[in-house]
Amino acid sequence: MHIVTAKEMYEVDSHTVQSAGIDGKILMENAGRAVATNIEKRVANTCRILIFTGSGNNGGDGFVIARTLHLRGYHVEVVSLVDEEKINGDAKFHYDILKKLSVPFHFYKSENQLRGILVHTEAIVDCMLGIGVKGHLKSPYKEVVGQLNKLSIYKVAVDIPTGIPADEGVEVKDGLYANVTFSIQYPKITAFLERYASYYGEWVPLDIGLIPPIKPSFVQTWGRNNVQATLPKRKRFAHKGTFGKGLVIGGSDEMPGSVMMTARAALRSGAGLITIGTTRQNIPAIASYVPEATYKTVDEMDFLSDQYTSVAVGMGLGRTEKAFSLIEQVIRQVKSLLLLDADALYYLKQNLSLLKEREYPTVLTPHAGEMARLLGITTERLLLKPFTYSKAFAKEYNVHLVLKGPFTIITNPQGEQFVITNGNVGLAKGGSGDVLAGILLSFMMQGACLITSLCNGCWIHGASADHLIENGRYSKYDLLATDLMEGIGSVFHTFS
Ligand SMILES: NC(=O)C1=CN([C@@H]2O[C@H](COP(=O)(O)OP(=O)(O)OC[C@H]3O[C@@H](n4cnc5c(N)ncnc54)[C@H](O)[C@@H]3O)[C@@H](O)[C@H]2O)[C@@H](O)CC1
């Protein structure tokens, strides 16, 4: 599913109206009707619903919703935050129709007046402002939003919760906290930012018949259907070599377990052969946990002559001079797909130019803190516009970037972007990243387009955590990274 900025949304709108010739009033009718039909599924017709409208087309959607619900037997009333003469364009067209019906209509005057109107209201529909919002909310929007946020009634936002910008990079303080947001055609970028996602509540995109340009270059979500369509098939006569030869380099005497989790996750995700490169002392410590792997000490590895389909480096490796020199050697000499995680990302900060020298694809898997460090900015700044920073970085350093978080953003060097929304807070624990690195390594080894492999790997990781919790196997408190191995198996099973 596509995700859009305000500019992209307005472009689709004008393409639909100007090139395809569909009148904006029809789009508004479609939008209002689609929202009304979905409100019917959630709010009983015995409820009193107040619809709040503003000066733009978001308000126009509200007039259509009011008419539609009224004609379907609902008790609706409208509260307009602007005077009649400020309503114009397509919104005015639908306002004039609504005026002919017996729908109670109030023009907002004061907090006291609104308090009176709100008595016995069981649900509100927010059509005050949509993607046309600029900057902080002005009066009376700010006051009305503040008043509504204090009420524990069901709140439906149309397109976007009032006050919340559509685009990343904008900092605002006030916005409506909705229970559900019905996004017109596509969800907007801020639904995928940690800072604003909670304002949306649940988000549901509604098709209103917009016609996008031939090949839209929008960000897309990656979900179960995409995985189903692209998961590598296991052919009957395949052998272990068919599924790649992978190398995991990491682990130290102080951090033995991480490399073990990466290797196990890779094998659980379909990797054919995995070698673990670690310290001599670490091998007996972890060998019984991953008997399926072969082992090498870091001193005996020769990246120039050893051939691996894909290599992952960094997990639990440490930040010693010896570790750093090993990472440099790997980046310079490995002639295959390479995934850099954890301590390898730490090393990269001072050595980013090495990435530009690589002739083979490189994957970086930072969490927000690691990414901010690579960019030399604060985490807060990164999280204000993670899509923009990711795209610029991936293009500049010619890498595939997996920016891990509650919304994982995957970007390729061409700037194509996908976002994964599954997974849960049970993953916020040491070791989850090591498991993800293993799943990604495995998918990288099994061929297919690299960005597809990364998207599938991230989705399987999140789905594993969700599966274990939804089935009551673990909770968001006690889930361990090693438990994910069991979840991976269950998730694969759902595709068989
Ligand atoms: N194809 C489309 O894009 C469609 C869009 N529709 C609706 O149209 C909306 C966009 O309409 P508009 O472009 O008219 O924009 P909005 O309806 O979001 O609002 C624009 C108005 O908000 C005011 N405003 C801006 N910033 C403000 C602030 N900080 N405080 C107070 N007032 C502020 C402006 O003065 C302007 O009058 C969408 O969100 C969607 O709901 C639908 O009607 C269907 C079709």
Ligand SMILES: [K+]
């Ligand atoms: K709204």
